[in-house]
Amino acid sequence: MEQHVRKHLTFLTFIWNKLWPNTVSADRPSQGYFDPEPVALRPDLEPNPVLPSSSLFSALYDFRARSAEELSVSQGDKLCILKEEGEYVLARRLTGEPALGYIPANYVTRINEETSQQPWYFRGISRNEAQQLLLSPPNQHGSFLIRDSESSQGEYSLSVRNHAKVSHFRICKGPDGGLYIQKGCPFPNLEELLTFYTVNWKVVQSPLLQPCIPKTPLVRDAWERPRSEFILRRKLGEGYFGEVWEGLWKNMVPVAIKIIKQADMKAEDFTKEIQNLKRLKHERLIQLHAVCSVGEPLYIVTELMRKGNLQSYLSSLEGRALSTLHLISIACQVADGMTYLEEQHIVHRDLAARNILVGDNLTCKIADFGLARLLKDDIYSTSGSTKIPVKWTAPEVANYRTYSLKSDVWSYGILLYEVFTYGQTPYEGMTNQETIQQISMGYRLPRPSTCPPEIYGVMLECWKGNAEERPTFLALREKLCSIYRRLHNSLS
Numbered sequence: 311m312e313q314h315v316r317k318h319l320t321f322l323t324f325i326w327n328k329l330w331p332n333t334v335s336a337d338r339p340s341q342g343y344f345d346p347e348p349v350a351l352r353p354d355l356e357p358n359p360v361l362p363s364s365s366l367f368s369a370l371y372d373f374r375a376r377s378a379e380e381l382s383v384s385q386g387d388k389l390c391i392l393k394e395e396g397e398y399v400l401a402r403r404l405t406g407e408p409a410l411g412y413i414p415a416n417y418v419t420r421i422n423e424e425t426s427q428q429p430w431y432f433r434g435i436s437r438n439e440a441q442q443l444l445l446s447p448p449n450q451h452g453s454f455l456i457r458d459s460e461s462s463q464g465e466y467s468l469s470v471r472n473h474a475k476v477s478h479f480r481i482c483k484g485p486d487g488g489l490y491i492q493k494g495c496p497f498p499n500l501e502e503l504l505t506f507y508t509v510n511w512k513v514v515q516s517p518l519l520q521p522c523i524p525k526t527p528l529v530r531d532a533w534e535r536p537r538s539e540f541i542l543r544r545k546l547g548e549g550y551f552g553e554v555w556e557g558l559w560k561n562m563v564p565v566a567i568k569i570i571k572q573a574d575m576k577a578e579d580f581t582k583e584i585q586n587l588k589r590l591k592h593e594r595l596i597q598l599h600a601v602c603s604v605g606e607p608l609y610i611v612t613e614l615m616r617k618g619n620l621q622s623y624l625s626s627l628e629g630r631a632l633s634t635l636h637l638i639s640i641a642c643q644v645a646d647g648m649t650y651l652e653e654q655h656i657v658h659r660d661l662a663a664r665n666i667l668v669g670d671n672l673t674c675k676i677a678d679f680g681l682a683r684l685l686k687d688d689i690y691s692t693s694g695s696t697k698i699p700v701k702w703t704a705p706e707v708a709n710y711r712t713y714s715l716k717s718d719v720w721s722y723g724i725l726l727y728e729v730f731t732y733g734q735t736p737y738e739g740m741t742n743q744e745t746i747q748q749i750s751m752g753y754r755l756p757r758p759s760t761c762p763p764e765i766y767g768v769m770l771e772c773w774k775g776n777a778e779e780r781p782t783f784l785a786l787r788e789k790l791c792s793i794y795r796r797l798h799n800s801l802s
């Protein structure tokens with residue numbers, strides 16, 4: 311039973327995981343949903359050779375693979391570096407499931423002794439860098455680190471911050487290998503030396519309160535890709551932000567490339583928003599692969615969803631053949647993705663079937679989250695422009711531009727209407743102005759003939775005039791998925 315439902319109802323993985331929590335690993339993508347990269351694109355997984363300790367490294371930061379060639383690692387993962395290629399290294403993961411792929415070279419550090427594991431040990435940084443790091447937030451009074459001495463190989467230095475000043479102390483190595491700051495007071499290792507000076511801190515002029523916190527390297531380095539790596543093959547469509555093309559990354563990986571017209575964008579907001587896109591990862595959200603922001607036009611490269619946007623898909627031959635159960639599954643998937651955005655406190659601002667993309671096996675993913683914010687105010691405004699999606703917009707947004715997760719919930723109700731009418735435009739025959747007027751007088755879209763009354767009840771909840779009374783996405787997800795389960799059981 312479990313295997314059967316998991317195989318055939320993959321979009322409800324989160325429910326199956328709740329029902330049978332022990333049978334899937336938490337971070338495994340739901341089978342059948344992710345279109346797995348062709349195996350041939352992955353570097354071969356060879357058996358683990360016996361490795362010289364000099365090739366053993368540890369991951370300094372989390373890194374998420376953006377293509378089949380790359381390797382996802384978590385901070386602290388043990389790695390074997392097989393070769394260096396420019397700013398990347400080919401690594402084999404030694405912790406967890408074995409895997410092979412490229413990661414940025416500045417995300418790894420060599421492990422050659424126990425000390426390397428210590429949070430206070432900073433390999434390969436200079437006195438000046440240590441000083442700058444200790445003086446920048448979130449480091450504070452009492453932050454300290456031990457680094458390799460620049461002038462004497464095999465020796466170390468202790469750098470410690472006392473309010474706005476950093477002091478450095480040479481840690482010498484005696485002929486017997488003992489480490490000392492003060493002659494005649496040696497320790498067998500750095501751990502014991504630090505324990506002593508944590509108590510006797512006056513010698514080092516500042517209490518040793520907390521190990522220095524490292525700076526995350528600029529993410530831009532890892533996401534930014536040269537434009538030459540991408541080939542545009544076929545125009546897929548055009549949206550507010552510019553054209554979208556199907557393309558190939560490094561002649562191998564199919565991707566979607568959004569070509570942004572920068573003239574339509576608040577440039578200073580772009581960097582901030584892209585950071586958001588990089589941070590968000592969920593199987594119901596379109597995954598960002600790369601960015602080309604050096605020169606113009608700007609490319610935003612994402613995973614390719616072969617069946618295009620949900621609105622067109624629903625009105626296609628294939629879409630029109632979908633059953634009510636299929637339609638509810640679409641509603642559940644979107645609610646699942648929105649629940650994740652809700653947890654992350656991200657407001658979508660333009661939730662609509664046109665911004666949901668469809669892949670194989672009726673996989674639905676949310677696109678363009680947060681991007682609406684990038685549009686210049688004069689384009690994306692209520693006054694004098696047709697570009698505001700009035701028919702999807704909650705009254706408080708149309709009237710006061712107060713976007714919130716609750717205004718997204720309103721839009722989700724309209725999206726449900728689109729789904730259960732197989733892609734019909736809401737409020738057909740009404741102008742935007744008439745729609746705003748009618749809504750303010752209490753009018754709501756009628757129940758589509760193909761829509762179960764219970765689902766229409768959910769729509770009406772989403773369209774409560776008082777935003778606070780609308781449900782959360784979490785509640786919507788639970789409700790729709792229980793409707794799905796019930797209907798599914800009654801059919802089988």
Ligand code: AMP
Nearest residue numbers: 546547548549554566613614615618619
């Ligand atoms: P947008 O600018 O996001 O509204 O995109 C315009 C159109 O391009 C959409 O309606 C889709 O049909 C298509 N499109 C956008 N992103 C993708 C993608 N990742 N995969 C496939 N088609 C896409």
